[in-house]
Amino acid sequence: MSTFAFIVHPIDPKRDVARKFPRLARILSERAIHFFSAYFPPVYLSRPRGIVSQATGEELQGYLLACPLTAHRMRTLPLERAYRKIIQTGRLAQRLGADILGLGAFTSAIGDAGVTIARALDIPVTTGDSYTVASAVMLAEDVAQKMEVPLQDLHVAVVGATGSIGRGVALRLAPRVGHLWILARRPRALGRVQEEIHAHAPRARVTPSTDLADLRHAHLVISATSAPFAVLRPEHLTPGTVVIDMALPRDATRRLGRHPEYLVLDGGLIQVPGPVDFGFRFGLPRKLAYACMAETMILALEKRFECYTLGKRIDPDKVEQIRAWAANHGFQLASWYSFGHRVGTERIASFRERFEQRLRSMVSV
Numbered sequence: 001m002s003t004f005a006f007i008v009h010p011i012d013p014k015r016d017v018a019r020k021f022p023r024l025a026r027i028l029s030e031r032a033i034h035f036f037s038a039y040f041p042p043v044y045l046s047r048p049r050g051i052v053s054q055a056t057g058e059e060l061q062g063y064l065l066a067c068p069l070t071a072h073r074m075r076t077l078p079l080e081r082a083y084r085k086i087i088q089t090g091r092l093a094q095r096l097g098a099d100i101l102g103l104g105a106f107t108s109a110i111g112d113a114g115v116t117i118a119r120a121l122d123i124p125v126t127t128g129d130s131y132t133v134a135s136a137v138m139l140a141e142d143v144a145q146k147m148e149v150p151l152q153d154l155h156v157a158v159v160g161a162t163g164s165i166g167r168g169v170a171l172r173l174a175p176r177v178g179h180l181w182i183l184a185r186r187p188r189a190l191g192r193v194q195e196e197i198h199a200h201a202p203r204a205r206v207t208p209s210t211d212l213a214d215l216r217h218a219h220l221v222i223s224a225t226s227a228p229f230a231v232l233r234p235e236h237l238t239p240g241t242v243v244i245d246m247a248l249p250r251d252a253t254r255r256l257g258r259h260p261e262y263l264v265l266d267g268g269l270i271q272v273p274g275p276v277d278f279g280f281r282f283g284l285p286r287k288l289a290y291a292c293m294a295e296t297m298i299l300a301l302e303k304r305f306e307c308y309t310l311g312k313r314i315d316p317d318k319v320e321q322i323r324a325w326a327a328n329h330g331f332q333l334a335s336w337y338s339f340g341h342r343v344g345t346e347r348i349a350s351f352r353e354r355f356e357q358r359l360r361s362m363v364s365v
């Protein structure tokens with residue numbers, strides 16, 4: 001029987017520490033949690049049950065573990081210290097008998113995206129970014145379908161397009177959409193992504209930009225920055241825009257999420273097959289997992305005990321491969337959620353009207 005392990009860590013210190021240690025979270029200030037997180041040992045969270053492949057009927061064994069470092073500490077500690085804490089958590093996974101280890105949130109984003117961590121461990125490691133990219137592309141396809149517009153008629157923007165997730169999404173979507181805007185802060189890095197896109201898809205219409213005001217051209221925005229604060233506000237967008245927010249912590253401000261003229265969708269949410277009980281509430285609705293977590297489960301079910309996704313350059317072929325394996329085992333894109341709340345059919349229908357209006361009124365970029 002295959003066994004996976006997956007590492008999470010606190011993103012919102014008070015809220016996330018309270019999930020495992022409610023008393024500690026009540027006593028300690030947010031500052032104290034950040035400070036002590038560097039000295040706390042790795043934490044065993046749970047043994048998920050009921051993850052069952054639809055293809056083989058195999059029930060997967062697994063462990064959820066926490067690296068205690070908060071997102072803030074992960075960013076501000078010297079990289080070597082952050083690596084050491086993640087590797088310590090990985091060694092706990094080894095001792096528990098895991099065949100493969102997945103890295104969640106910032107444990108996969110910092111430094112060289114898993115390469116150093118994998119080198120220090122005896123079990124294979126994956127960041128989960130291939131399936132995260134696949135999930136963003138699937139959600140973009142789903143938006144086009146529910147808005148009843150072909151993907152190739154849409155102007156799409158990817159924010160954080162020089163990063164691991166953003167570049168992967170841009171490469172997959174460029175040949176399939178009407179116009180692609182790629183945004184980040186470093187113009188040279190954006191130029192390199194544009195060249196790469198054109199090497200794969202010479203006819204793709206791609207415009208790089210460092211100015212979030214250019215998001216006003218897009219009908220659909222996919223955001224995957226590593227910014228520590230929310231960067232997307234209503235004033236950046238044209239009313240009637242759909243936003244897929246892949247970032248953790250979120251890129252969309254709450255004000256944008258609440259605004260009736262915009263539809264912000266939580267990205268990277270996957271429905272896991274079987275009567276799933278994760279044994280620990282990591283903040284998602286029941287049976288849902290993050291795509292990076294799902295990638296680790298899919299690889300374990302496929303018995304691909306290898307470092308499938310490491311480093312910042314996602315291989316588009318691996319994105320397609322993991323998407324096919326996932327579908328075979330019964331992993332699916334979740335229903336639509338916005339800031340943790342289910343988006344109902346009425347809201348989808350009324351937004352479709354707003355979206356159509358927007359498309360009719362748009363002349364060209």
Ligand SMILES: NC(=O)c1ccc[n+]([C@@H]2O[C@H](COP(=O)([O-])OP(=O)(O)OC[C@H]3O[C@@H](n4cnc5c(N)ncnc54)[C@H](OP(=O)(O)O)[C@@H]3O)[C@@H](O)[C@H]2O)c1
Nearest residue numbers: 160162163164165184185186225226227247248268291292
């Ligand atoms: N839902 C999931 O399953 C899942 C899985 C993996 C990752 N994630 C999340 O996805 C996000 C991206 O991860 P990643 O590994 O792709 O990160 P990454 O490789 O570090 O890339 C981050 C991107 O954001 C840009 N950026 C950073 N700060 C910015 C700002 N203030 N304004 C505009 N752009 C900014 C960076 O480019 P410049 O430096 O040029 O601006 C880069 O393009 C993270 O929030 C991560 O937690 C989610």
